[in-house]
Amino acid sequence: MADDKDVLRDVWFGRIPACFTLNQDEVTEREAEPYYLLLPRVSYLTLVTDKVKKHFHKAMRAEDAEEMWFEYEGTPLKWHNPIGVLFDLHASNTVLPWSITVHFKNFPERELLHCPSNSVIEAHFMSGIKEADALKHKSQVVNDMQKKDHKQLWMGLQNDKFDQFWAINRKLMEYPTDEGGFRYIPFRIYQTTSDRPFIQKLFRPTSPEGTAHTLGDLLREMYPVALPTDGEPKRYQVVIQGIEPLPETPLQWLSEHLSHPDNFLHICVTPVPSD
Amino acid sequence: MPVSLLWAVDVYGRVYSLSTAGQVWEQCRDAQMEFKRVTAAQQCCWGIACDNNIYLNIHASDLPVRYQEETYENQRWNPVDGFSERLLPSDRWQWSDVTGLQHQPLDNFRLPSISWEWEGDWHADENFEGEPTEKGGWTYSMDFPATYTKDKKWNSCVRRRRWLRYRRYKAMDTWAKIPPQQTMLPDPFSDISCGGWEISDEPSGRLSLWAVSLQGKMWFREGINHHNPEGSLWEEVPLPAEVVQISCGPGDLIWAVLWEGQFIVREGISRDCPKGTSWAVVDSPSPDVAATHVAVGMNVVWALTKDNKVWFRRGVNSHNPCGSGWINMVGEMIMLNVGLNDQVLAISCEDRAVYFRQGVTSSELSGKTWRAISVPRDGDRSHSSASASSLQSAGCYFCGEVRAQSVVSDVESDTDKGSLDGASHLVASISPISPESFVDAPTDHSEEPIDTPKARIPKVTSDSFISELVSDREPGKTTREDGLSGPAVLEEEPIPGEEEVEAPTVVDSADTCSLSSVATYTLAIEDQYGADEHPLWAWVSGGGCSVDSHSQLNWFNSLVQSVQSMSLSVTPAQTAAWRKQIFEQLSERTKREMDNFRHYEQAIEQSVWVKKGTMQWWRDWKPHKWIDVHFALEQFSGPEGNKDGILFIYYNFYEEKKYLHAFINEVTILVPVLNDSKHSFAIYTPERTKQRWPIRLAAATELEMHDWLALLSDSCCNSRGIQGPPSKQAAWSVTCKGDIFVCEPSPSLEAMPYPTPCDQMFWRQVGGHLRVVECNSVGIVWGIGYDHTAWVHTGGYGGGFSQGLASSTDNLYTQVDVKSVYIYENQRWNPVSGYTNRGLPTDRYMWSDASGLHECTKTNMKPPSPQWTWVSEWAIDYSISGGTDREGWQYAADFPGAFVSIVCFLLHRKSKLTSTGPWQEIPPISLIDVTILPCAAQSSVDVVPLWAISNKGDVLCRLGVTTLTPAGFSWLHVGTDQPFKSISVGAASQVWAIAKDGSAFYRGSVSPQSPAGPGAKMYCWYHIPSPGKQKLKQVSVGRTSVYTVDENGNLWYRHGVTPSYPQGSSWEHISNNVRKVSAGPLDQVWIIADKVQGSQSLSCGTVCHRLGVQPVEPKGQSWDYGIGGGWDHITVRGNSMEPPRLPSLTAPAPPSPLPVRNMEVNGNAVGC
Secondary structure (H helix, E strand, C coil): CCCHHHHHHHHHCCEEEEEEEECCCCCCCCCCCCEEEEEECCCCHHHCCHHHHHHHHCCCCHHHCCCCEEEECCEECCCCCCHHHHHHHHCCCCCCCEEEEEECCCCCCCCCCCCCCHHHHHHHHHHHHHHHHHHHHCCHHHHHCCHHHHHHHHHHHHCCCHHHHHHHHHHHCCCCHHHCCCCCCCEEEEECCCCCCCECCCCCCECCCCCECEHHHHHHHHCHHHCCCCCCCCCEEEEECCECCCCCCEHHHHHHHCCCCCCCEEEEEEECCCC | CCCCEEEEEECCCCEEEEECCCCCEEECCCCCCCEEEEEECCCEEEEEECCCCEEEEECCCCCCCEEEEEEEEEEEEECCCEEECCCCCCCCCCEECCCCCCECCHHHCCCCCCCEEECCCCEECCEECCEECCHHHCEEECCCCCCCECCCCCCCCEEEEEEEEEEEECCECCCEECCCCHHHCCCCEEEEEEECCCCCCCCCCCCEEEEEECCCCEEEEECCECCECCCCEEEEECCCCCEEEEEECCCCCEEEEECCCCEEEEECCCCCCCCCCEEEEECCCECCECEEEEEECCCCEEEEECCCEEEEEECCCCCCCCCCEEEEEEEEEEEEEECHHHCEEEEECCCCCEEEEECCCCCCCCCCEEEECCCCECCCCCCCCCCHHHHHHHHHHHHHHHHHHHCCCCHHHHHHHHHCCCCCCHHHHHCCCCCHHHHHHHHHHCCCCCCCCCCCCCCHHHHHHHHHHHHCCCHHHHHHHHHHHHHHHHHCCCCHHHHHHHCCHHHHHHHHHHHHHHHHCHHHHHHHHCCCCCCCEEEEECCCCCCCCCCCCCCCCCHHHHHHHHCCCHHHHHHCHHHHHHHHHHHHHHHHHCHHHCCCCECCCCCCEEEEEEEEEECCCCCCCEEEEEEEEEEEECCCCCEEEEEEEEEEECCEEEEEEEEHHHCCEEEEEECCCCEEEEEECHHHHHHCCCEEEEECCHHHHHHHHHHHHHHHHHHCCCCCCCCCCCEEEEECCCCEEEECCCHHHHCCCCCCCHHHCCEEEECCCCCEEEECCCCCEEEECCCCCEEEECCCCCECCECCCCCCCCCCEEEEEEEEEEEEEEEEEECCCEEECCCCCCCCCCEECCCCCCECCCCCCCCCCCCEEECCCCEECCCCCCCCCCCCEEEECCCCCCEECEEEEEEEEEEEEEEEECEEECCCCCEEEEEECCCCCCCCCCCCCEEEEECCCCEEEEECCCCCCCCCCEEEEECCCCCEEEEEECCCCCEEEEECCCCEEEECCCCCCCCCCHHHCHHHEEEECCHHHCCEEEEEECCCCEEEEECCCCEEEEECCCCCCCCCCEEEEEECCEEEEEECCCCCEEEEECCEECCCCEECCEEEEEECCECCECCCCEEEECCCCCEEEEECCCCCCCCCCCHHHCCCCCCCCCCCCCCEECCCCCCC
16 A cells, blocks of 8 residues: 655656747747756746756847746746646646746736745745744744754755655644644645635634544635535636545645645646636 | 543443543443442452442453462371371471461362352472472472472481462453451441552552441451452551541552541551551641542542532642642532543533543643543433433432532531432332332332432431341342332432431521422423433543543544544545545656656756764774764765765864765664763664774764664665565564664575675664564564563554654554663661761762662662653662562672671662554553564464463463464463463474573473463473573574573573474583574574673674574584674564575585684684
C-alpha cells in the first residue's frame, strides 16, 4: 500500500512541460526558437525561468529587453502564484506542453507585481509561510525556528531539494494530537469567473463536535456553487495540485499533504469545459 | 497504553465498566445482585453488594493466580526398617514445615475459599538447590536441624523431601464473595476503597483495602498480595471519631471523612506499615459546611462539601499528606474519584452523569475542565422499557442524597447516607413498619426482577437484625425481592416512627417534600429519564483506569460522531476511497503531464548540497577533550544516481587548520550518546570500530543533534540503498541505553571461510526503547522494555529522532519505558552523633553510584539522559542482595567490605522515557525474556511457537502468533516448579530454559502442533545439571546447537546433542567474558563480549561473531569483533540465509588463521 509520504514526493516533483515562445511584437535581431522546459508545479515562474530569459536575450538587443513577464492566451500570469496554480486555473484543459508567451515589453503594471530579483520571491514565499503558520499554530512554530531554518526552507524550494525542504517543513506540519489538526486550515480558493483574487477565510479542520471537516464542508461554506447538485451535471471542477480530490477528503489531510511549499492549500475552481 | 477499565455503578445498583478503548458502558452481566459501591485496581475490582458482603472480581489473565503449598516429609534410618517414618520422640513431626516446628500432614491443607481449586496432586520436588536428585527427591543429613545434601553418605541418619502442590484461583471475571468474618457481621460495610499498590515493589497484586462500616468503624484487610488476592482477615483500625467515607490512593495517601464533617488523614504509612500509625485531622474547606466526600490519588486530594462544592487540596505529597490549603473548583458534584495518574472522575449533582477532568497533568494536577462522558450503555434498548418502580427508586436516591447532605450533625442521618445505596432497603420490605409491601408487590411488579434498592432509612438498632436476615440470602433471591419491594416503599412514604428519631423538623419537611414530589411526578420522571438517555450514576471508580492527559479517549462524543472521526485516524484512512482516489489521480497526473516530456530540460539543475554547522568534537589525541569544530556534510548524486556524501570535520591543530573526513558510504553506525552535559553522538566506520574509538561529536542542543542524526542517517541509508522496513533476515541489537539498531545481513555474512567482517555491518536505528529484542526469520520481532513491558514490531521503521521523512507514516506508536535509577547513601558512624551523613574525606561520596567513585546526590542525580524524566520520588530499596535492616541500611566495617560501622542505603527513583517507534504494546503481562522459533524462511509454519518468561518467572507460551498476527492473542501458562529467567526455542521446537537458581531445563516432546507440549504439565521439564557448579543465566538454541552463558561470563556449548538424545551429554567451555549469546537458525553464534581491546581502551559490550562454525566443527574457531562497546543484546535468529557455496568449501579447508583482523584463535573473547 502506498505511503502518504509518496504523496508529498509526488506533489513536490510534479512537473508541467511548457513551451515558451517569444511574443511576436518583441523586437529581435534574429528569430527566437521556442524554449521547452519542465516547470516544477510548486515553484514560481520567475524563480525557474532564468534559462528562458537567457535564451531569449540571446536573440535580442540588451536595450530592448525590459522586465520579463509571461502570458497565456491573453492572461498575464501572476508569478506570485505557484506555477501549478496558474496552470490548473488557466490552462488545465490545454494541450501539453503548455504554451506560454514571453514578453519583455509593456509590463502590465495593473495586473502583475514586479519581480526585480529572487529576494522578492523569497520575501513573498516566506510571508506566505508565516501567514500560514499564523493560522495553523498562532505563528509559534515559525517563530521558534532559527534564521537558518527559514533559509533552509527557501533554499530547498530554490534548489528543488525535497529532503532539505521537508527536514524543516515537517515541523510546520505538526499539531498536538489531542487537537485533531491545525488551528485553522490555510487555504485559498481561486476562480476564473470573478475578479476577486481568491477566497480566504478562517476555517477549522474539525467541527466543534470533533468531527473532521472535509473538502466538501469547506466548499459548502465558502463556495457552494462549486459543489455538484443532485441530478445536475457537474458544472465546476475543484482542482488541487492538478487532481480532483473527492469532497469527503478530510481537509486536515489535504492541508498536510497537498499544500504548496508556502503551506497554503491552493484550490482552483474552474468551470467544466463545455465540450 | 493498554486497554483498561473505568468502573461505575448506576442508581439501580447495576455495575458497568467502560474500556479506555471503548465507546459503550458494558454492564457486568455476571453480577447476580446489585452493588452499592465499587473500588477498582488495575487487576481487580472490589465491591459492596446489596447483601452487604464484599465481593471481588479479578480480571482474567493469561497468568493464573497460583499458590505453592509445601510440606516436608521427614524420615529416620534405623537398622531394622532402613529409612522409615518411625522417628525418635525428640524428632520433628513426620510431616512438617521447613523448620520442623509445625505439624503439616498432607490432608491438613485446605483450600482457603470456594474460589480456589487444586491444580494437581501432591508430588515430591526432585530439584535440590539447582541440581537434580535421585530417589524421589530425598535429601540426607546426619540429624534434623542440619545441612542436607543430595547424596546419601555413611552417616546419613535422617532424610527429608519436599512435597509440593499448587492451588489456583479459579473465580476469574466473576464476583466472588469474600467469606465474611463472624466478628463483624452486625455492622455491615458501607464504604470501601483500595489502593496502596505503589508503596512497595512487590509484584502487582498487593493492595491495601480499607472499609468503613455503617457504625463508622474502619477496617483494613490484611494480607492481600498476588498469590492471595482475597486477603486473609479484617482488622479494625482505631479511630478518633466515626467515619463515613474513606479514600485510599495508589501510594501512601489515605483520607477519610468524619461524620462531623472534618477529614482525617492517615500518617506513617510505609512499605513495612501499610496500615499507617496515626490520624491527623483536617478541617472542612468551608467552616460552616461539612465535608461529605473525599477522593485521593498519588499526590492529590479532592473533596466535596455538603453544598456539593468541589475542593482541591493544595500542597499534598507523601511528606505532607495533609496538604496546605483548599481551593474551590467549579462544578457541583455528588461524588468524586481519583484514578490512576491522578486523573479525576466525578458524578455531577445536576445530571448524574460521569464527568472526566480534562487536562490533569503532573504539573497541573487540578486540571482544566469537566467533560461529561457521553457514551451509551449496552442494553440501553433492552432496558428502555424501564419500569416505573426502578425510576421511582432512582428518584429515591435523589431524595436520599439530598437529605443526607442537608442534615447537620445527626448521627443517624449519616447512617442513612451510607445506606442509601441500598444497604438496608430490606428493612422496608421486611420490617414490621411496612407490611403492605408484601401484599402489594407480587401482583404489580413481578415482571421487573432487575430493579434495585431504594434508599430507606434504617434505624441503627435495626441494622443487626437486617444484617442477619441478609447475610444468608441467595444473591438471586435478593434481586427478586428488591424488585418486588421497590414500589411498595414509596407508597407507604413518610415513616413517622423513623423520622422522629432521626432529624430536626426543618429537615423533615424538606424530606417529605422531595420524597413526595417523586411519588407525585412519577410520570414526569419517567418521561425525563424513560429512554435511559440520562445516565443516573451513583458511584464511579477509576483506580483501574489507566488514562492520562495524553490518552485518546472516545468517551466524549456520541457514537455516530466518533465512528466518523475514527475514519480520520490512521488505519481506516488507509483504505478510504478518497485516499485511493488521490493516489490514482496523482499517478494519472504524472502520466499526463510528465511521461511524454521526460526529455525536456529540468528548470532547476541538481547540484552538490552542503550542510554546515558548528559542533564539538572529542579529539583523537591526548589529552582528550571537547574542542569546537566546523562540521559539513556534502551530498551529491553518485554515478548510478544514488546519493552519496562526505562529511568533514574542520579543526585547528596548533593554529593550523586541518580536517578529518569520512565517506558516508563507509559509516557503519550512528549512535546517540546522550548524557546530561552533552548532546553527543558517535560515528563509526570499520576502522573506528577496530580501534574502539568512534568520532564523537556534540551538538549545542538536543534538537540540533536530532536534526543532524536524522540527516546523516538518511544520507547513510541513501548511499547504501537501504530504505523501508527492516527485512525478515535482519539482525537486531540493543545498546545499554536502550537504543535499537537493525542490520541487513549480506548473504556472505555467514559465508565460509571468508565471511563479511562484522565491523563492516551497517546498523541503522529504529525508534523506541527496549532492553531485549528477539526475532525470527519470518519477520516476527518482539521486544521487552526496561519496565518489562512486551512490545511487538509493527513492521514500520524510523520513529525516534528520524521523524518525518525516514519513517513510515503508519505503524508508529508512542512508547513509554520506565527505568529505576539507584544511588547509595553512605553514612559513617561517629562517636558524637551516631550515624550521620557527615563523612570523612577519605570515604566514598555521601551519595554515590554503586562503585562509590562518582558523586551522586539526590539533588544532582539526573535521569539517565535528558530524554528521561523523573516520575517518582526517591525511595528506599529493600531488595538489595545480602539483606537490609528495616530501614534499608546495610552495615560494613569500612568501605568496601562487610558492612558494620558504616551504613549504606540504597535509594531508587523511577524515570520515564517517551519515544516513538514501530512498536505496539502487548499488555498486560510483564516479561523478562522472550524467544521465537527461528524458522527457515521458506517454511510454511503457520503458527509460530513463541515462548516467554514473565517477570515473576512463569513460563508462558503465546498462542496465535503468525506472520499476519505477530502479536498472537493470548498466553498459555506452562507449569514449573520454580521461577525461570531465560528461555530459548530451537529450530526443531526444542525448548531450553534456565531457572532462577541457575540450573538448566530441557523440555521434551514439544511439537509444532502442540507448542506447549502435552498437557503443559511440569513433569515435561528435564533437569540438566549446570556446568561445573556455575549458575547459568541465559540460553540460546539455534538449529541444533545449544549455548548458555553463566553468571561469571562463561560461554558453554552443549556437547552430544543428537536427534535421539536431544538433552546432550556435557557442557563444553567455549569462551569467557561473554555477556549474552544468540544462536541462529544456521547455528551461527553471535555474542556480546566484554573487555575487548581497542586502540585506546578496553570496551565492554561488543558484538562478536563466531567464525568457523560448520557441521563438523559446531563450536567454531575464533571470534570476529563488530560494533561496540556499549551493546547489551543481539539477536541473529532472523538470518536463515544460506551463505553462497564457494568451491573451496568442498575441499576441507584447513582452519588456518583467517585474514581478518582482531581475531583470536580459540578461547577467550578477551583482548587482554
